[in-house]
Amino acid sequence: MRSNGWWSSAGLRSWLAAGLLAHWLAAAFAAAQSLPSFTAAAAGPAVSPQYEAVQRRLARGWNTWDTHSVTTQVLLPAGVAIHLGIEHNTTESGNAFLRETLIGRLEPGAEQVRPGPHAWDGSYTDLNVAWKSDAWRVRTAHDGADLVMLVTPLPNAAKGLAPTAFFSVDMLWNRPGMVGWSNGTIEAQTPSGTIRVFCTCTQAASEDLPRPDVGGPYYAAGLTGPVAISTGHPRSLEEVKAILARERTAFEASLGTNSSARPIVDAIETTLGWDTIFEPEQGRVVSPVSRIWSVQWGGFVIFDWDTFFAATMASVGDRDLAYADAIETLRGSTSEGFVPNYARAGNWKSFDRSEPPVGSITVLGLYEKHHDLWLLQDAFPALLRWNRWWAKHRAIDGYLAWGSDGENPPGNLEDSSRGARTGAILESGLDNSPMYDHAVYDPNKHVLEFADVGLMSLYIADCDALAKIADLLHRSPEAAELRARSAEYGASLQTLWVPEAGIFLNKDLHTGKFSRRLSPTNFYPLLAHAATPEQARQMVDRHLMNPAEFWGKWVLPSIARDDPAFGDQNYWRGRIWGPMNYLVYLGLCNYDLPKAQAALASKSYALFLREWSQHRHVHENYNAILGEGDDVKNSDRFYHWGALLGYVEYLQEARQPK
DSSP states (O other): OOOOSOHHHHHHHHHHHHHHHHHHHHHHHHHHHSSSSTTTTOSSOOOOOOHHHHHHSOOOOEEEOTTTTTEEEEEEETTTEEEEEEOOOOSSSSOOOEOOOOOTSSSSSSOEEEEEEOOTSSSEEEEEEEEEEEEEEEEEEETTEEEEEEEEEEOSOOOOOOEEEEEEEEEEEEEEEEEEEEEEEEEEEETTEEEEEEEEEEOOOHHHHHHHHHTEEEEEESSSOEEEEESSSSSOOHHHHHHHHHHHHHHHHHHHTTTTTHHHHHHHOOOOOOOOEEEEETEEEOSOOOOHHHHTSSOEEEEEEEHHHHHHHHHTTOHHHHHHHHOOOOOOOOOTTTOOOOEETTTTOOOTTOOOOHHHHHHHHHHHHHHOHHHHHHHHHHHHHHHHHHHHSEEEETEEEOOOOOEEEEOOOOOTTTTTTOOOOOOTOOTTOOOGTTTTTTTTTEEEEEEEEEEHHHHHHHHHHHHHHHHHHHHHHHHHHHHHHHHHHHHHHHEETTTTTEOOOEEEETTTEOOOOOOGGGGGGGTTTOSSSHHHHHHHHIIOTTTTTTTTOOBBBOOOTTTTGGGGGGGTTHHHHHHHHHHHHHHTTTTSSHHHHHHHHHHHHHHHHHHHHOOBBBBBOOOOOTTTSSSOOHHHHHHHHGGHHHHHHHHHHSSSOO
16 A cells, blocks of 8 residues: 555554554653643743643644644644645646635635634634635534534536545644554554544545645545545544534524624634634744734734734633733733734844733733733733833823834844834834824934824823732732823823814924824824813714714724825725724723714624625725725735724623613
């Protein structure tokens, strides 16, 4: 029998007979025992045993852990992977092979994925894929500790040859183990035991369908009908379908009984389910933005406020994942004490700049929902260092401004934004916002000469939330320190209130003039509770709900509708972003503004549902004129913070009396 893997069945029998396999497994088990825990290699502050237990609970079982393909299932902690590859068969020229499948690729000829449900723990997943003239559906489910996978061809207009499905098995991330054939079955020998993988196809059929560029032993079958994979013991197609139906029912039940809230709960669970990965460099489960971004950045990328918002949304149904997203973002902190704009594969970070300080309000929100004091104890040191860093490194003329410290080691000669105006703007998280078109960068102070209403408001909110955390931890000196800084910058923020404008305005410190360009960040003083009730009313009546500026069918544009840049509809130049709507909504909730709260939540949800219902897209940003995300190529189709547009309605419903 030909070997499709690292050993043949005859070779395996000889290893067993000689006792060599037992010796190898014993050595591998010993080596595995000496490996660091899942989180030991992470940078930043130390964590508690409680958090290590969180990661151990998360990093177990079958799930779509591999960043590079949503149709790969991996068993943790062993690292056994089952990959699905599809060969497109043609009668002319060579066949094409889809080795890895990702949601949202836009390159010509790329696969198109419609993501279906994805349970938090991977107990049920469902998606459709269309590529070339082929289409198929992939469903997976758990049966105890086992995995079942069903691949079903879907009808398409083309009448070409049926594609071929290849199910290959190997070990990921250099985990100890060996995979090969044994008595007609693929087996993975790992330190923790043997994993057997079965197919409703036959090994003989697989041998007749060679694919030399598939790694590891594989099953192969022409996709003329459903094909099933199962682990543990063989299962028939009918048995696999029954397991899938059972787990689909369980997933549906997890969405709750509130019919209006079910779509957003589904969207949050599904989006974070598909976007959550196992990150092998530091041995952790985390939810970077989309897999497209993570692959492009070398395997993963954790953006500061993006991943904090993922933590907030995960708290809807998975407390452990919520904690992991918050703590892992903090653990990326630099030696300077700030959470970087990005932390990516290879342990590279934006050592020059941070991003909006939303960590404390996130962590406090998680505590208020789940009441685990150890979370505050773990997060507080990093949050406090970060809070102090802003006041020390981003202060200018009594205000706060975005900046970039180009001299911070280590440097990167390829990054021209370091220590420059571009880097300072990137720190805002609003990469090309017209607010900063004319802002001047001070290379000596390393900041924009621009008193920023949004940054100061977020910082005050951070101080206030962190002071509450300090109270809960009985850290009275730090609580007093934080409240003093909140009061200091609250007084500075009040100097940016312009009565005739009826709103807080950014101030160009280079010219001494107020900037009349308005963004949703001009409403962030509501989040900081820095506006008086009368100021809040004016801001809402004169600006937020003004159709000439921010109101309309689709809200909220990232620059006012009467701004010359609004028509660009390019990224932060006029498009709608979930995090902006979310932060403004939280600010409205600090005041007696029930109509504005309800209207913003309802309109945000309507925008979200439009493409979610039609295409299952969760967009990075949306066109404020058309209400679409697909009109441009720089709006990722499966970027988790787009679900914040629905999350505000989820919060709004929770606020209503029962």
